[in-house]
Each structure stands twice: as structure tokens, then as C-alpha cells.
Amino acid sequence: MMIEARAIVKSFGSLQVLKGIDLSINRGEIVAIVGPSGAGKTTLLQILGTLDAPDSGALYINNICVCKLKSKELASFRNSSIGFVFQFHQLLPEFTALENVMIPALIARRKTEEAEEKAIEILDFLNLSERRGHKPSELSGGERQRVAVARALINRPAVILADEPSGSLDTQSKSEIHKLFFELRDKMEQTFVIVTHDEQLAHLADRVIHIRDGIAVG
Numbered sequence: 001m002m003i004e005a006r007a008i009v010k011s012f013g014s015l016q017v018l019k020g021i022d023l024s025i026n027r028g029e030i031v032a033i034v035g036p037s038g039a040g041k042t043t044l045l046q047i048l049g050t051l052d053a054p055d056s057g058a059l060y061i062n063n064i065c066v067c068k069l070k071s072k073e074l075a076s077f078r079n080s081s082i083g084f085v086f087q088f089h090q091l092l093p094e095f096t097a098l099e100n101v102m103i104p105a106l107i108a109r110r111k112t113e114e115a116e117e118k119a120i121e122i123l124d125f126l127n128l129s130e131r132r133g134h135k136p137s138e139l140s141g142g143e144r145q146r147v148a149v150a151r152a153l154i155n156r157p158a159v160i161l162a163d164e165p166s167g168s169l170d171t172q173s174k175s176e177i178h179k180l181f182f183e184l185r186d187k188m189e190q191t192f193v194i195v196t197h198d199e200q201l202a203h204l205a206d207r208v209i210h211i212r213d214g215i216a217v218g
Helices: 042-046 071-081 097-108 111-126 141-153 171-186 199-204
Strands: 004-010 014-026 030-034 057-061 082-085 159-163 191-195 208-211 215-217
Touching: 004 042, 004 199, 014 042, 030 042, 030 171, 042 057, 042 159, 071 082, 082 141, 097 111, 097 141, 141 159, 141 171, 141 215, 159 199, 171 191, 171 199, 191 199
Parallel strands: 030 191, 030 208, 082 159, 159 191
Antiparallel strands: 004 014, 004 057, 208 215
16 A cells, blocks of 8 residues: 555644545555545645644555654655645746756755756656756746656655646646656556546546545545
């Protein structure tokens, strides 16, 4: 089991957002998390990504109980085991595509030459070899999001968590990103957990988990 969450509860003040979430996700599976706005989808994704902690419950990723990790251990685990793709790519504007992709590997203290070689390999795989030296402002929306995917892949994470990854893209770019996720699943056995309002993407996923009133169904 790649991810196992047990009885995850999270409140903000008097508002209980997650009311005992149980879910399990297998290696190489693409899971879509859907539900109305305010249902707790992004809160759940942040907890799965160890960016936030639950009030109670347990989370296992690759058989490691992440809730028991100390701050530095958790930061190291997050960098090496979890990749993130956000709706608005979150690329650093002053760096080139290549440099943006290299950053997580450098944070993991890999040698610069090794990080660059791996980043080039991934960008080539994503058909971005001619855009390596371009800054985000010089890339299309679809290209920026593919660079964000490359950055998420650089440390070969156990899972990639994506929050509305195609929400800001045009129809063609959206289709290309969706296709890319499944190509990575098939060729690299990459696991994805995707929060989305996109019905097309949810329909393509291996499994859909519905969040309703703080409870997971599916």
C-alpha cells in the first residue's frame, strides 16, 4: 500500500472539516479526489502531503508513519518522497525551466551535475528540451505546467499530489497534461492523487474518491 490514512480528523476553530477520513491508495494508481467547494479536498491533500498535520488519526506513506516524524525528518521525507503540482505551477520566475526542475534535487543535496543531468533527462522526456533555458514568463501555460510536473518528478517521489493541475489551462493543454499523467503511470509506475473539479480527468482516473461533509466515499 503506497498511502494509508486512518481516521483523519481536522478542524479549524469550531469547524470540523475532516470527520474521520479513511482511504488507501496503491502504487501506480491514479486517484481523483472530487467534491464540492469547501468539502475538505485541499485540506486532505495538504495532510497527505505532510504540509499540515491532522488533529487525530494516522497517515502511512511507504509504510512510514509520517505523523511520528520530527520536523527535520518530515521535511527531508517530504522532499524525497512527495512531489507537488499546483494549479498555478508555482515556478520561480527568475530561474529557467532547467533550474526550476533542479531545485528539489539540490535541496536533497544531490551534486549539481547529477541534478542537472536528471533534470535534462526529464525535460527531454516531457518534450521540453528546446525550452530548458527559458524562464516561466517565456513559456506557455501548458509548458509551465509540464515544467512543474518535471520538478515534481526529479526526486522520483513515491507519490505526486496535484491540486487542480489543469484548472488554469486551455482545452488542448489540459488534455496534454491529463495524457501525461497516465503516460507517467504506465512508464514509471508513478502514483498520483489529484484534487480536481474536471469531470474528464475524474472519469479517466483509476478510482474516484468523493469527499462529502468531511467523509470519504469511494
